[in-house]
Amino acid sequence: MAMRELVTGGAACAVPGSSSSSNPLGALANALIGSSSKTQGRLNEIPASTSTASEGGQFYSEIDEHLRALPGSKFDQQLLHPNAQGSEFLRGFRSTDQNALAEAWNEVQLQRPPVSPQVDLYGRTSSPQTQPSFDGPPQRVLSSFLHSFVDSSHGGIPFLPTPLPLLGLSEGDKQCIRDRSSIMARHFFADKSEEFINAQVNALLLSLDIDNDVQGKRPLPGRFRELEDYWNESQGVLRHGPHAADGWVAEFSQQRAEPSNPDAWAHSFEQQHGANGWVSEFEQSQLASVDQMRGGSIASLATMEQTRMLAHTLAQNDDPKFQNSKFLQFVSKMSRGELIIDDNQVKPNTLSATGNWATEYQQQYNVTPMWADEFAPPSSKLCVIQLAHGPDRWINEFTTGKEQGSVNDQWVNEFSKLHMNDWVEEFGHQVGEGALGDSSTDWANAYDEFLNEQVSAKQQSDASRGVYIFSDMNPYVGHPNPLKEGQELFRKGLLSEAVLALEAEVLKNPDNAEGWRLLGIAHAENDDDQQAIAAMMRAHEADPTNLEVLLALGVSHTNELEQAAALKYLYGWLRYHPKFGTLAPPELSDSLYYADVARLFNEAAQMSPEDADVHIVLGVLYNLSREYDKAITSFQTALKLKPNDYSLWNKLGATQANSVQSADAIFAYQHALDLKPNYVRAWANMGISYANQGMYEESICYYVRALAMNPKADNAWQYLRISLSCASRSDMLEACDSRNLDVLQKEFPL
Amino acid sequence: MASNAELKSDAIFDLMKHFLETDEGKKVAKKVNLVYQFNIAPKKLGHDEVAYTVDLKNGEVKKGAVEGKPDATFSFKDEDFVKVSMGKMNPQIAFMRGAMKIKGSLSAAQKFTPDIFPKPSKM
Numbered sequence: 001m002a003m004r005e006l007v008t009g010g011a012a013c014a015v016p017g018s019s020s021s022s023n024p025l026g027a028l029a030n031a032l033i034g035s036s037s038k039t040q041g042r043l044n045e046i047p048a049s050t051s052t053a054s055e056g057g058q059f060y061s062e063i064d065e066h067l068r069a070l071p072g073s074k075f076d077q078q079l080l081h082p083n084a085q086g087s088e089f090l091r092g093f094r095s096t097d098q099n100a101l102a103e104a105w106n107e108v109q110l111q112r113p114p115v116s117p118q119v120d121l122y123g124r125t126s127s128p129q130t131q132p133s134f135d136g137p138p139q140r141v142l143s144s145f146l147h148s149f150v151d152s153s154h155g156g157i158p159f160l161p162t163p164l165p166l167l168g169l170s171e172g173d174k175q176c177i178r179d180r181s182s183i184m185a186r187h188f189f190a191d192k193s194e195e196f197i198n199a200q201v202n203a204l205l206l207s208l209d210i211d212n213d214v215q216g217k218r219p220l221p222g223r224f225r226e227l228e229d230y231w232n233e234s235q236g237v238l239r240h241g242p243h244a245a246d247g248w249v250a251e252f253s254q255q256r257a258e259p260s261n262p263d264a265w266a267h268s269f270e271q272q273h274g275a276n277g278w279v280s281e282f283e284q285s286q287l288a289s290v291d292q293m294r295g296g297s298i299a300s301l302a303t304m305e306q307t308r309m310l311a312h313t314l315a316q317n318d319d320p321k322f323q324n325s326k327f328l329q330f331v332s333k334m335s336r337g338e339l340i341i342d343d344n345q346v347k348p349n350t351l352s353a354t355g356n357w358a359t360e361y362q363q364q365y366n367v368t369p370m371w372a373d374e375f376a377p378p379s380s381k382l383c384v385i386q387l388a389h390g391p392d393r394w395i396n397e398f399t400t401g402k403e404q405g406s407v408n409d410q411w412v413n414e415f416s417k418l419h420m421n422d423w424v425e426e427f428g429h430q431v432g433e434g435a436l437g438d439s440s441t442d443w444a445n446a447y448d449e450f451l452n453e454q455v456s457a458k459q460q461s462d463a464s465r466g467v468y469i470f471s472d473m474n475p476y477v478g479h480p481n482p483l484k485e486g487q488e489l490f491r492k493g494l495l496s497e498a499v500l501a502l503e504a505e506v507l508k509n510p511d512n513a514e515g516w517r518l519l520g521i522a523h524a525e526n527d528d529d530q531q532a533i534a535a536m537m538r539a540h541e542a543d544p545t546n547l548e549v550l551l552a553l554g555v556s557h558t559n560e561l562e563q564a565a566a567l568k569y570l571y572g573w574l575r576y577h578p579k580f581g582t583l584a585p586p587e588l589s590d591s592l593y594y595a596d597v598a599r600l601f602n603e604a605a606q607m608s609p610e611d612a613d614v615h616i617v618l619g620v621l622y623n624l625s626r627e628y629d630k631a632i633t634s635f636q637t638a639l640k641l642k643p644n645d646y647s648l649w650n651k652l653g654a655t656q657a658n659s660v661q662s663a664d665a666i667f668a669y670q671h672a673l674d675l676k677p678n679y680v681r682a683w684a685n686m687g688i689s690y691a692n693q694g695m696y697e698e699s700i701c702y703y704v705r706a707l708a709m710n711p712k713a714d715n716a717w718q719y720l721r722i723s724l725s726c727a728s729r730s731d732m733l734e735a736c737d738s739r740n741l742d743v744l745q746k747e748f749p750l
Numbered sequence: 751m752a753s754n755a756e757l758k759s760d761a762i763f764d765l766m767k768h769f770l771e772t773d774e775g776k777k778v779a780k781k782v783n784l785v786y787q788f789n790i791a792p793k794k795l796g797h798d799e800v801a802y803t804v805d806l807k808n809g810e811v812k813k814g815a816v817e818g819k820p821d822a823t824f825s826f827k828d829e830d831f832v833k834v835s836m837g838k839m840n841p842q843i844a845f846m847r848g849a850m851k852i853k854g855s856l857s858a859a860q861k862f863t864p865d866i867f868p869k870p871s872k873m
Contacts, residue, residue, distance in 0.1 A: 529872065555873050558873065559870075561761050561832065561870075623873065626761065651873040654873045655871075660769055662772075694777060718838055719869055722864055722869075725865065
């Protein structure tokens with residue numbers, strides 16, 4: 001666990017302004033190390049992994065070995081220990097691409113708000129030769145300085161000591177910087193000699209006015225006996241390293257009982273981890289664990305989140321070689337949850353129910369940089385203690401200790417605010433209920449969704465800005481008359497084909513309002529309002545007074561709950577109407593109020609009660625204000641005038657459904673489908689109405705039917721997923737997530 | 751009555767309100783049996799929040815904070831709440847991204863899933 005501390009450091013150890021958790025490398029290592037030994041088999045998938053890791057039973061002895069090791073040499077040993085999975089991982093990391101690592105680091109740093117113009121400038125230039133001047137507030141100076149240290153790894157150029165203004169670093173800060181830079185340097189300069197690394201680190205420390213005596217000797221254990229002893233002495237209080245579990249407990253009580261030194265523990269704790277850093281870390285992980293409870297596996301969350309960050313960062317690298325590297329594949333697999341490295345399990349068979357709880361509890365805590373780990377660096381010790389005393393007693397003990405360490409009031413307060421015992425109770429309860437059961441797959445799926453969302457994020461944002469997204473492969477490009485073909489296909493009800501033909505048309509004639517309009521209608525009937533809006537906007541551009549376009553835009557924006565936009569277009573409909581245009585004063589369009597628009601439309605309806613279209617627009621308006629009864633009346637009036645308008649039947653159905661008259665809605669949808677069998681939107685709406693009545697099996701069939709006709713109907717996929725879970729058909733979730741329509745159609749025929 | 755500055759979430763809560771009057775809605779309420787408060791911000795989390803009470807003990811939805819203590823309180827941006835309630839965004843993901851903040855009991859918060867919301871139909 002010391003390994004984790006080294007890589008992540010306390011918050012005070014991080015570059016000021018960041019918290020240690022914003023360092024994906026550290027956090028990843030953290031997640032990995034915190035979760036290493038249960039699934040050894042999976043670990044083998046790590047590229048460059050050469051040796052196998054310890055067995056569960058071996059874990060104790062391994063820890064003992066670490067414990068017995070001199071604290072001074074612990075760092076190296078942790079790093080180079082052939083059996084430590086952590087070093088496996090880091091070696092794999094090292095062997096891939098030095099620059100990528102440094103870039104990842106820079107990337108992370110740059111993701112935060114720029115610390116200062118210098119940093120920004122410097123972070124982007126890849127030339128490490130230039131050493132910028134450092135001035136400004138100490139935090140900035142330190143930050144830019146550390147940046148330049150990291151940057152120096154790009155070319156392996158010796159890092160020169162730089163005069164810096166007085167930074168006023170505390171002893172704790174210095175120690176952290178010392179520890180971390182030493183470790184980081186070994187990653188950056190893995191291909192360099194020990195002397196070179198030491199020179200680099202020493203140059204850094206010299207500039208920061210950090211005593212590097214200790215530093216100098218630490219990486220070279222055994223060479224300076226005296227210094228090593230001195231180191232042990234000075235660190236002895238801080239790290240209860242060389243004690244076995246019981247010894248640690250004893251020491252803990254001893255220290256508590258020692259009246260002369262009541263603050264030492266708290267002090268050293270603070271020194272080691274930083275007061276605020278600890279609190280924020282705790283809070284973070286506390287919050288994270290809330291989420292975990294749902295997902296069931298904190299391990300997967302932490303690891304996947306970290307790896308996702310890393311994968312994302314690494315994916316920025318353009319080098320095709322790197323993109324194809326096993327390492328990147330590994331990381332992205334991890335991030336998708338395909339690979340899970342589980343906790344360093346200590347699960348003796350003798351565990352009672354309490355023990356079981358403790359293990360779960362331990363698992364929770366280990367993965368995120370939790371106080372449990374921070375509290376006692378080799379956390380398995382903690383586990384031993386837990387098992388020995390039972391969790392409640394342990395908590396009591398901790399609470400007592402906590403009161404002793406009242407120097408650090410802040411975190412004590414924070415801690416009590418979090419209602420530890422409540423939480424513990426809750427957690428125990430959860431475990432008891434088996435809430436953590438097989439929901440981990442659920443979690444992995446959620447994660448997949450998240451990644452997909454990320455991938456399509458750009459597309460989505462384009463669409464929501466009203467940018468039309470064309471299909472990649474379009475067989476109708478080059479067709480002599482794609483508009484005619486599109487109209488023909490639309491009439492036959494082949495909506496997705498019609499979309500392609502019409503896309504070809506508007507590619508050929510970008511100003512063809514009719515092409516865009518029909519394309520928009522095809523998308524709306526295909527249950528894709530985003531694309532419908534995008535196409536209709538283009539139609540509107542080409543022909544700003546087209547009433548059908550204005551109505552369609554009003555409807556689509558109403559569907560998307562976009563009040564203001566919907567109102568604008570519906571008002572436009574009135575304004576450009578040859579008969580009612582006089583009712584709509586143009587000046588009103590600057591500040592539209594629903595009440596005004598509704599009043600005007602009512603006037604129009606009174607003027608021409610036989611005009612079905614006015615009633616339709618009025619019905620849409622009432623949908624906007626959610627006066628569904630009035631909307632239903634309007635649509636029913638319109639249907640008497642236009643009984644064969646399938647989209648009108650669907651509008652009536654949707655309105656009835658939204659005012660929870662689902663049975664009536666289904667009747668209306670059926671009407672629409674009788675008139676237009678390939679009306680995807682009506683099929684999807686059918687599914688919604690069945691789902692809202694709790695008839696999930698039925699709803700699934702309708703969703704699948706809709707999707708069979710338009711696999712791009714994202715809403716239907718999302719609803720299908722919900723219905724599958726509600727109908728306890730989790731067995732089909734995989735088919736849903738992989739969008740395997742063959743399987744779904746076979747399973748849910750209509 | 752609608753105004754230009756209305757939240758999208760309003761429509762969802764309205765639908766929820768009607769939904770809870772149906773048999774299926776009552777079933778869902780009975781299953782969850784908790785009182786939630788939602789704080790919906792138009793643009794930025796925590797700013798100009800509008801509170802809604804979703805009382806799944808008594809099957810009621812109303813604007814305004816919960817009288818007494820809610821079992822869990824969620825904070826959302828308008829857009830994100832719509833995404834979560836329509837199943838476009840998983841609550842876990844919303845939480846992870848910081849798009850959703852939770853206060854109160856954990857087991858209560860856990861029962862907040864997209865399937866307790868009715869789905870809006872499209873014209």
